[in-house]
Amino acid sequence: MTAGPFDHILNWRLLAGSHAFPGPDGGTCINEAAIVAAGLPYKAIxxxxxxxxxxxxxxxxxxxxxxxxxxxxxxxxxxxxxxxLSGSADSEVVETERTEFLALESVRRILPPLLDTAGLPALAARCEIAAGSTDAMAAARTAESQGAVLAQAASHRRAWLQGARLAAVSRTATAAVRAFGDARCAAEVAEGAAPFAEGIWLMAVAILDEALAIGRQAPEIDLLRARERLDAARASSVGA
Structure with missing residues (x-):
């Protein structure tokens, strides 16, 4: 899923990190932009x-x-x-389902390209076909341990590039295991794989899109009203 018309209709620039207040061209993270668009009191995230x-x-x-x-x-x-994002909060059961979905799909979709790049196609296939959380966690733990052992062996051979790939496998698989209890770690799976495999960010965005379809949907926010709120925030920053 791409930004489509939203990036130029809303006319806002997303940045990494936290921001005390939007700049004249926007300049906030995704959650801060969502706060402004929903008409909620602004706060740095x-x-x-x-x-x-x-x-x-x-x-x-x-x-x-x-x-x-x-x-x-x-x-x-x-x-x-x-x-x-505003209005998407749901029951503990639904939020747990969302967390598990983010973790499971990170193992199924994002770990495999990294594993293939590191020369571990059988393990990549195992991740892709993980039937559920238990299978996915087991596959990720195997990737974590194998990546660490093979990375050390590669360093002894001075195979630096292969060692870097395998070390990334171990780190990223560690994040995948932790993601089943912490959704932020699911994002770390994408972060770990992206330097070594193509299309990772597109997959991460697709996973977020699908996770948002689970449970309560955010109430519709009028696009033009959201644009007005974002414009007003920019204007306030200029006059500050």
Missing amino acids: QATEDCPPCFSRPLAAYALGINDAMPDAERPRLMAFVLR
Whole structure:
């Protein structure tokens, strides 16, 4: 999923990190932009806990994680979600389902390209066909341990590039295991794989899109009204 018309209709620039107040060209993270678009009191978002309670915690955590890790050229894809975060909070059961979905799909879709690049196609296939969370966690743990052992062996051979790939496998698989309890770690899976495999950010955005379809949907925010709020925030920063 790409930003489509949202990036130029809303006329806002997404940046990594937390921001005390939007600049004249926008200049906030995805969650801060969502706050402005929804007409909520502005606040800098340094962690998921800073988000308004109407934001789904796992969805906001994943969005914040990929927002901060994405290259500038990829980040506009997230503008498609500016109107979908406020009001997405749901029951504990649904939020757990969302967290598990983000983790499971990260193992199924994002780990395999990295594993293939590192020369571990059988393990990549195992991740792709993981039937559920238990299978996915087991596959990720195997990748974590194999990556570490093989990276050390590669360093002894002075096969530096292969060692870097395998070390990335181990680190990224560690994040994948942790993602089943912390959605921010699912974003770290994408961050770990992106330097070594193509199309990772596009997959991460697709996973966020699908996770947002689970449970309560954010109430519709009029696009033009959101644009007015974003414009007003920019104007306030100029006059400050």
